[in-house]
Structures are given as C-alpha cells and as structure tokens.
Amino acid sequence: MIFVNMFRGFCMALADSVPGVSGGTIAFLLGFYDRFISSLDDLIHGSGQGRRPALKFLIQLGLGWVIGMGLAILALSRVFESHIYAISSVFIGFILFAIPLVLNEEKATLRGRWKWSPFVLAGIVFVVLVSSVNPASGGAVSGVGGLAYVFLGGLAAISAMVLPGISGSTLLLIMGLYLPVITAVRAVMGFDFSALPTVIAFALGVCAGVALIIRLLRYLMEHYRAQMIFLIVGLMLGSLY
Numbered sequence: 001m002i003f004v005n006m007f008r009g010f011c012m013a014l015a016d017s018v019p020g021v022s023g024g025t026i027a028f029l030l031g032f033y034d035r036f037i038s039s040l041d042d043l044i045h046g047s048g049q050g051r052r053p054a055l056k057f058l059i060q061l062g063l064g065w066v067i068g069m070g071l072a073i074l075a076l077s078r079v080f081e082s083h084i085y086a087i088s089s090v091f092i093g094f095i096l097f098a099i100p101l102v103l104n105e106e107k108a109t110l111r112g113r114w115k116w117s118p119f120v121l122a123g124i125v126f127v128v129l130v131s132s133v134n135p136a137s138g139g140a141v142s143g144v145g146g147l148a149y150v151f152l153g154g155l156a157a158i159s160a161m162v163l164p165g166i167s168g169s170t171l172l173l174i175m176g177l178y179l180p181v182i183t184a185v186r187a188v189m190g191f192d193f194s195a196l197p198t199v200i201a202f203a204l205g206v207c208a209g210v211a212l213i214i215r216l217l218r219y220l221m222e223h224y225r226a227q228m229i230f231l232i233v234g235l236m237l238g239s240l241y
Contacts, residue, residue: 005057006064008032013068015167022160022167023065025236029098031105034221036061037162040214073186095236102236106229113226123234128241130170147201153177154205159213163235 008030012023027033039054046054103110153175157168172178181202184195220228 002060005060006067009061009064009066010068011064012061013065014072016065016161016169017069017072022163022239024160024162025095025239027162028102028232029094037214037218037221040162040210041218044211045215070189073182073189092240095240099233099236102229102233106225109225109229116227116230119227119230120234120237123231123236124238124241125234127235127238147197149175150177150181150198150201151205151208153181154202155209155212156205158206158209162210162213162217163232167239 008027011030012026015026016023024033027036035057039057042050042054043058153172156171156175159168160171161168169178172181180198184198184202187195188199
C-alpha cells in the first residue's frame with residue numbers, strides 16, 4: 001500500500017507543479033480525496049489515536065509528492081514549457097473522461113438533489129474569473145515585504161491545491177510568484193542557500209493554509225456533500241478554460 005500512496009502523491013505533485021490541474025483534482029479522481037482531507041484534519045486537530053494512521057498515510061503520500069515535485073522542478077518544468085499544448089491536451093482529455101466517472105461514483109449523493117446543480121456554474125465562473133486575471137511578471141523576492149507576500153502566496157496556493165479544479169500554481173502565476181518560487185526551490189536544491197528565506201516563507205504560508213482550510217473542507221464535505229460535488233464538477237469544468 002505504501003507504493004500506491006507514493007504513486008498518488010507523485011501524481012498530485014505533477015499536477016501541482018505547473019499551472020493547470022490541481023493536486024486536489026488528482027486526489028478526487030483517484031478516489032482518495034476524502035481520506036486526504038480527513039488525514040490532514042486529524043493530524044492537525046485530532047487525538048493521538050487518530051493522528052498515527054493519518055501521519056502514516058500522509059508520510060507515504062508526501063514521499064511520492066516530494067519525488068514528483070523534485071523531478072518536476074528539475075526537469076519536467078522545461079517539458080511543460082516546450083510542449084505546453086501537448087501536455088494541456090492530456091490534462092483536458094483526462095478531465096473530460098473523469099467528470100462522468102465522478103458523477104457516477106457520487107450518484108447516490110446527487111440523486112434527488114439536482115436543485116443544487118447551480119453550484120456547477122458557480123465553480124466554472126470562479127475558475128474562469130481567477131484564470132482571466134493577467135499574470136504579474138514576478139521578479140526576484142527581496143525584503144520583509146516581499147517575504148510576507150511570498151507567505152501569502154503559499155497560503156493561497158495550498159488552499160487551491162487541495163481544492164479540485166483550481167491550480168495553486170495558477171494562483172502563483174497570477175500573483176507573480178510562480179517563477180520566483182520555482183527558481184528559489186531549484187536554487188536550494190542546488191545548495192544555493194541564498195534563496196532559503198523565500199522557500200521558508202513559502203513553506204510557512206503553506207502550513208498556515210493547511211491549518212486554516214482543511215477543517216472547513218472536511219466539514220463541508222461531510223455536511224454539504226451534494227453541493228460540494230456539484231461545485232467540484234464546476235471547478236473541474238472551469239479548469240478546461
């Protein structure tokens with residue numbers, strides 16, 4: 001099972017590393033989204049008994065994610081840059097094929113609850129509006145203000161990454177932080193620690209985002225699942241844009 005979870009994390013990282021599909025979309029499509037959200041919530045807010053299996057699952061997932069993200073930063077980012085249309089086509093086909101599977105898997109949840117279908121439109125509109133913002137150019141990060149902005153970028157990015165549909169990398173691109181963050185991580189991986197403050201600020205933002213959003217997502221999935229499924233389908237459809 002450890003290799004299955006590592007593969008899941010690996011796939012999430014590939015999606016998270018470039019603007020496009022979020023890691024949350026991959027988690028949802030591969031059928032472990034609920035466990036992913038619950039494990040994060042148990043790790044942060046749960047008891048000792050609940051934290052142990054959650055930590056084990058997240059470590060396995062994290063190992064695969066780190067491997068996938070490392071490969072993406074070192075090599076695959078160049079592939080995405082030079083073959084963006086081919087890669088985008090793969091993602092588009094993946095989403096188009098997966099949406100009917102999601103609806104079929106959740107048909108018991110959605111049966112008789114079609115009054116909530118406008119949430120599909122809400123999801124589409126949200127992603128299209130976010131994606132339509134002109135990306136800032138984004139230069140090197142410097143100063144306390146720049147690091148604070150990177151922190152906010154990390155918080156926003158992880159919030160998007162755990163939501164199916166909108167990519168955290170897309171938000172970073174819009175905020176002008178995609179290139180600076182990727183460059184900083186690549187520099188630290190190459191033992192150039194001058195960029196370490198940027199990486200630390202981003203990591204702290206990610207941790208803060210997880211702590212703030214995971215409990216809310218778990219609550220919504222447990223108490224408003226039909227609305228959330230419709231919203232997620234809308235986010236996935238909007239990501240085609």
